[in-house]
Amino acid sequence: MDASVRLVVVDDHPLFREGVESLVARTDDLVLVGQGATGHDAVRLVRDLAPDIVLMDLHMPDLDGIAATRSITAAHPDTKVIVLTMLDDDGSVLAAIRAGARGYVLKGAERGSLLRAVRAVARGEALLGEAVAKRVLDQLAAGPPSAAVDPDIDRLTPREQEVLGLIAAGLRNHDIATRLFISERTVGNHITSIFRKLQIADRAQAVIRGRRAALHRDDGP
Known part of the structure; x- marks a missing residue:
């Protein structure tokens, strides 16, 4: 990729956000430009920062990840959403894909998987696990x-x-x-x-x- 991929992470667990921040800081091709804890934060951050990728938890207070994904993909089609979930067969994952998410990553996966997912989606690929596929x-x-x-x-x-x-x-x-x-x-x-x-x-x-x-x-x- 010629330029850094600009990321936003939205998750209501500060420790998870800090982990993503630390992970991204060690790369040369990714940059974290914003963080949030709710779906409303996600919508606002995309509006204000126009990131390339949003890493978004599915289950958050306030506005959930599915509704936020739907809003973002409708208003900002150039921003790609990757949803974060604990379960590979979570029914909410399918709803998020229907809402426009480009794929999902298991929150318990090793960190390298998260980076590979971000880079793959930035290249225009789709990420579907076996159950959702x-x-x-x-x-x-x-x-x-x-x-x-x-x-x-x-x-x-x-x-x-x-x-x-x-x-x-x-x-x-x-x-x-x-x-x-x-x-x-x-x-x-x-x-x-x-x-x-x-x-x-x-x-x-x-x-x-x-x-x-x-x-x-x-x-x-």
Whole structure:
């Protein structure tokens, strides 16, 4: 990365924030620009500081991490949210992904995992653990992404919808090609067409559009 990735950490436990601060201080490519303890703090810090990444606890007093994530991703789409949770299969994680989070990190994971997560999301990658990825794939297996939440989905061919769904589930081009029994070059061609039809610029935006469309079924009857 050419410039430092600017971070904000929001967690109601001061010791956790201090740990992140110490960890980031030992890197050359990350800088912590703000800290908060509530969801309202997160929204304010993003508005005032425009960080690249927000590390946000899911469970906080005042405004919780899910509501804060929804507010941030709607108003500041260039800021990426990584949620922090104690449990890999926490149902709130899926809700946060639906709200626009790019992924999650277990609070008990070794510190190197946190740094790798931040750098991966800064590059535009999505972070889904096995449990959450399975939930997303289960939704995709029920059918193509829903046009009810994103009318532009109707512009995609059925195969392009499949590819978008697999991007949303965090699969790489090689894995998509293997799953669909097509070449990586064909996958790349589909992705180019998806970007053009949805008027998006990168894979991270495709992840958000695909997840919101696919996971919309969870909110339905």
